[in-house]
Amino acid sequence: MAEPDHPALRVRDLSVSFTRARDAHGGADAVPAVREVTFEVAPGEVLGLIGESGSGKSTVGLAALGLHDAARTRVTGSIQVGGTEIVGASEKRLCAVRGSRAAMVFQDALAALSPFHTVGAQLAEAYRLHHPGAGRAAARERASEMLERVAIPAARARDYPHQFSGGMRQRVMLAMALINSPDLLIADEPTTALDARVQRQVLRLLDELRREHGTAVLLVTHDVGVVAEMADRMLVLRGGREVEQGPAEKLLTAASEPYTRALIGAAPTLRTEPGTRLPTVDDPDPSPAPARAPSARRDGAAPARRSGREEPAAPTTVPAAGKPVPPIAEVRDLRVEFPARGPRLPGLRRPPLQAVRGISLAIAPGETLGLVGESGSGKSTTARVLAGLQRPTAGTVRFDGRDISAAARSTALRRELSREVQLVFQDPYASLNPRRTVEQIVTMPLQVHTRQGAAERRERAVWLLERVGLGAEHLGRYPHEFSGGQRQRVGIARALAVEPRLLIADEPVSALDVSVQAQVLNLLMDLREKFGLSLLFVSHDLAVVRHFCDRIAVLRGGEIVETGTRDEVFDQPSHDYTRELLAATL
Amino acid sequence: MLSYVLRRTLQAAAVLLAITAAAFGLFYAAPSDPALIACGPKCDTAQVEAVRHSMGLDQPLVAQYVDYLGGLVTGRTINDVDGTPIECGAPCLGYSYTLHQPVTEAIADHLPVTLSLAVGALAVIVVLGVGTGLVSALRRGSRTDRMLSAFTLIGASVQIYFLGYALQYLLVYSTDLFPLPGYVPLADDPGGWAAGLLLPWLVLGFVNAAVFARLSRAQLLEVMHEGYVRTARGKGLSARRAHLKYTARGAAPPLAQLLGLEAGALFGGAFITETVFGLGGVGKLAVDAVVGNDLPTVVGTVLLAALCVVVFVAVADLVVAWLDPRVRLA
Numbered sequence: 001m002a003e004p005d006h007p008a009l010r011v012r013d014l015s016v017s018f019t020r021a022r023d024a025h026g027g028a029d030a031v032p033a034v035r036e037v038t039f040e041v042a043p044g045e046v047l048g049l050i051g052e053s054g055s056g057k058s059t060v061g062l063a064a065l066g067l068h069d070a071a072r073t074r075v076t077g078s079i080q081v082g083g084t085e086i087v088g089a090s091e092k093r094l095c096a097v098r099g100s101r102a103a104m105v106f107q108d109a110l111a112a113l114s115p116f117h118t119v120g121a122q123l124a125e126a127y128r129l130h131h132p133g134a135g136r137a138a139a140r141e142r143a144s145e146m147l148e149r150v151a152i153p154a155a156r157a158r159d160y161p162h163q164f165s166g167g168m169r170q171r172v173m174l175a176m177a178l179i180n181s182p183d184l185l186i187a188d189e190p191t192t193a194l195d196a197r198v199q200r201q202v203l204r205l206l207d208e209l210r211r212e213h214g215t216a217v218l219l220v221t222h223d224v225g226v227v228a229e230m231a232d233r234m235l236v237l238r239g240g241r242e243v244e245q246g247p248a249e250k251l252l253t254a255a256s257e258p259y260t261r262a263l264i265g266a267a268p269t270l271r272t273e274p275g276t277r278l279p280t281v282d283d284p285d286p287s288p289a290p291a292r293a294p295s296a297r298r299d300g301a302a303p304a305r306r307s308g309r310e311e312p313a314a315p316t317t318v319p320a321a322g323k324p325v326p327p328i329a330e331v332r333d334l335r336v337e338f339p340a341r342g343p344r345l346p347g348l349r350r351p352p353l354q355a356v357r358g359i360s361l362a363i364a365p366g367e368t369l370g371l372v373g374e375s376g377s378g379k380s381t382t383a384r385v386l387a388g389l390q391r392p393t394a395g396t397v398r399f400d401g402r403d404i405s406a407a408a409r410s411t412a413l414r415r416e417l418s419r420e421v422q423l424v425f426q427d428p429y430a431s432l433n434p435r436r437t438v439e440q441i442v443t444m445p446l447q448v449h450t451r452q453g454a455a456e457r458r459e460r461a462v463w464l465l466e467r468v469g470l471g472a473e474h475l476g477r478y479p480h481e482f483s484g485g486q487r488q489r490v491g492i493a494r495a496l497a498v499e500p501r502l503l504i505a506d507e508p509v510s511a512l513d514v515s516v517q518a519q520v521l522n523l524l525m526d527l528r529e530k531f532g533l534s535l536l537f538v539s540h541d542l543a544v545v546r547h548f549c550d551r552i553a554v555l556r557g558g559e560i561v562e563t564g565t566r567d568e569v570f571d572q573p574s575h576d577y578t579r580e581l582l583a584a585t586l
Numbered sequence: 587m588l589s590y591v592l593r594r595t596l597q598a599a600a601v602l603l604a605i606t607a608a609a610f611g612l613f614y615a616a617p618s619d620p621a622l623i624a625c626g627p628k629c630d631t632a633q634v635e636a637v638r639h640s641m642g643l644d645q646p647l648v649a650q651y652v653d654y655l656g657g658l659v660t661g662r663t664i665n666d667v668d669g670t671p672i673e674c675g676a677p678c679l680g681y682s683y684t685l686h687q688p689v690t691e692a693i694a695d696h697l698p699v700t701l702s703l704a705v706g707a708l709a710v711i712v713v714l715g716v717g718t719g720l721v722s723a724l725r726r727g728s729r730t731d732r733m734l735s736a737f738t739l740i741g742a743s744v745q746i747y748f749l750g751y752a753l754q755y756l757l758v759y760s761t762d763l764f765p766l767p768g769y770v771p772l773a774d775d776p777g778g779w780a781a782g783l784l785l786p787w788l789v790l791g792f793v794n795a796a797v798f799a800r801l802s803r804a805q806l807l808e809v810m811h812e813g814y815v816r817t818a819r820g821k822g823l824s825a826r827r828a829h830l831k832y833t834a835r836g837a838a839p840p841l842a843q844l845l846g847l848e849a850g851a852l853f854g855g856a857f858i859t860e861t862v863f864g865l866g867g868v869g870k871l872a873v874d875a876v877v878g879n880d881l882p883t884v885v886g887t888v889l890l891a892a893l894c895v896v897v898f899v900a901v902a903d904l905v906v907a908w909l910d911p912r913v914r915l916a
Contacts, residue, residue, distance in 0.1 A: 096822070
């Protein structure tokens with residue numbers, strides 16, 4: 001236990017900078033990551049350390065245990081764990097603190113647990129390191145106890161991390177961190193990679209355990225919802241500097257700094273007015289004055305779309321009473337199976353994996369359909385089928401009344417389809433060719449689908465970039481010169497180049513920081529109005545889907561459990577599973 | 587694990603069977619007539635036909651292949667050119683009409699040299715390769731790292747026949763620093779065995795260690811920054827113990843696989859090294875057989891080389907499965 005007069009963690013004027021070994025000129029330059037941050041965590045308290053990527057929040061967490069790469073990092077100031085100075089401490093002293101008085105839980109438990117050792121052995125090791133007198137049997141005993149405490153049967157101590165689910169692995173991490181009842185737990189994005197229901201479960205467990213052990217928690221996260229749920233106090237970091245710190249309740253409701261307010265308001269919640277503009281941290285004004293489009297084909301033929309902002313309650317495009325509008329895209333009784341991996345010997349073959357089992361849905365013209373579900377629910381597979389990238393095992397797939405189920409096998413059909421259906425991908429880092437300029441990326445669809453000359457294509461590219469809040473000056477740049485949000489804008493510009501009628505967006509904002517997510521969502525809302533787009537929006541985030549979509553289909557295990565308008569699904573969910581998901585959304 | 591071992595062994599057996607078929611096919615695809623070669627240039631047509639019959643070459647192809655496979659398992663009797671029966675014990679790889687002895691015996695005569703050479707060279711590869719890789723990785727970017735990088739680059743680019751002759755001249759003939767290379771059976775004189783092979787081991791090991799060193803450096807650097815190594819240190823393990831227990835374990839599988847390939851290649855014979863140092867190993871036997879059109883010996887040594895590669899690669903895979911539960915439990 002910490003001595004009563006020491007806080008669990010005291011950080012004074014902490015600055016951390018990374019030195020690059022040497023640049024082209026042989027000189028070493030330092031990149032500051034954290035600048036003069038000061039805070040304390042009292043025993044038993046939860047401090048939420050919140051910030052966007054690059055804010056230095058994880059660096060603070062690592063430095064608190066001296067776990068940064070010592071050869072490349074310069075740490076100044078003071079960090080005291082229960083009165084013991086960490087900055088400049090010897091390896092021996094650090095090893096005595098780590099895992100015993102202060103422990104750490106990392107974001108990705110699959111990467112953070114050793115794949116080569118059983119979870120029981122890893123827990124027992126953590127115990128024995130700080131209980132030199134304890135025998136193997138005693139350590140095993142203690143490991144089993146901790147596993148049972150996090151609701152994992154002791155018999156599974158002999159299993160390896162890859163044999164557990166994501167939530168169980170994170171619970172194993174928690175058990176390992178708390179096996180020596182530390183005074184301080186540093187949790188770095190402990191639930192970020194988890195589905196909402198599992199996230200809630202893990203957070204609840206974390207809360208119980210810290211109460212039992214009287215552990216103070218430094219909770220490092222980008223997620224305002226997690227902080228709101230867990231933290232007593234919060235500290236907002238931006239660019240390595242403190243923006244503001246104080247009681248969580250006060251900051252969440254009445255922060256004095258505009259950045260804090262923007263960060264908190266940027267992520268839509270289940271109480272946000274759907275379709276409204278989300279506040280952003282530094283809005284670069286992504287919607288410039290309307291200009292007439294140098295059209296790819298049907299000049300100005302885009303049907304005008306009602307603004308979601310003005311009358312958010314009545315979805316325009318859902319077929320109104322009496323007169324059914326034929327859907328722009330639909331799947332009926334869609335089934336997709338993937339062959340199981342493993343020995344290809346006859347008789348030993350495992351049954352194929354059923355990713356999608358009999359889904360039927362339709363997207364009306366001008367409508368945004370949200371596909372929500374946890375990982376493995378089949379939502380991405382369904383989207384890929386509609387994009388003509390995945391061959392359905394059974395069922396019909398139609399676009400504009402035409403059967404497109406063969407598109408995945410027929411290059412000609414897929415090419416035709418891609419004129420009308422375009423994709424926006426999740427990872428803006430992986431989905432842009434790093435060796436092509438933005439101009440080449442954005443004009444590629446035009447090159448494939450139109451006979452426009454280079455000058456014409458260029459003009460169109462500039463126009464498209466302006467629509468997404470970029471400009472002509474970006475044409476010659478390469479993707480690595482852009483931030484994540486800017487890259488996603490380039491991806492959207494590319495998707496819009498041929499004026500598709502259906503845009504399929506697969507988790508388009510889940511890899512982005514909250515403020516950037518807000519910018520991209522605002523942009524997509526503007527564009528769908530301007531271009532009269534129909535959208536298939538795939539997401540695991542119920543709050544985002546609620547904010548953005550007219551109609552929603554909830555998927556689970558490859559089947560639709562519920563489908564309806566936004567209001568139906570969110571206000572009167574008919575299925576227990578939907579209610580569970582809603583309850584778990586922070 | 588058991589099912590994995592079983593599966594991997596079956597695979598290896600299937601590959602070996604396919605290789606025997608391919609090697610046997612090679613025997614027939616070759617443009618030369620084995621009967622004519624065996625009989626000699628002075629034979630007339632009738633004599634060649636007689637020899638062909640006594641060698642069994644007039645049998646159908648499949649029958650000959652079955653005979654060959656049977657010989658591999660149980661041994662068989664083969665007629666020499668003049669019709670005298672010769673006992674060829676299992677595993678019979680045929681009879682060399684050039685060497686006038688069963689191929690298995692010829693290989694057995696040359697194998698100790700190759701085995702000795704390969705074992706020592708492998709030890710040098712592991713020690714030198716992993717050692718250099720480890721030091722480079724721990725001191726990444728330092729002067730030592732760069733010097734070792736240059737050193738391994740030399741190893742990767744230099745030719746054995748250059749390095750071998752140069753060192754032999756410098757260290758043996760000019761200065762007497764090293765004993766004269768040569769082969770003395772281990773059982774006769776262990777000291778002489780090691781002394782005679784010291785220089786060949788170092789040369790063969792050094793040249794092959796370069797790739798190994800580069801791979802170990804890259805592997806170690808990658809694994810060093812894995813989350814589980816950081817977790818281990820977060821538990822309170824010192825950096826050194828964390829690297830020993832976790833980094834080494836994580837970096838080992840690809841190294842084991844490369845080592846399996848190297849071992850397979852080395853045990854199949856190292857002709858250039860054997861020639862440079864005047865050692866009569868399997869590599870020399872194989873090349874002499876190719877030059878002398880001695881097809882049974884060519885096929886036999888090809889099979890041996892293939893066997894070595896298949897076996898060592900399979901062993902490496904089993905080691906990897908033992909190291910990494912994700913492989914064996916997949």
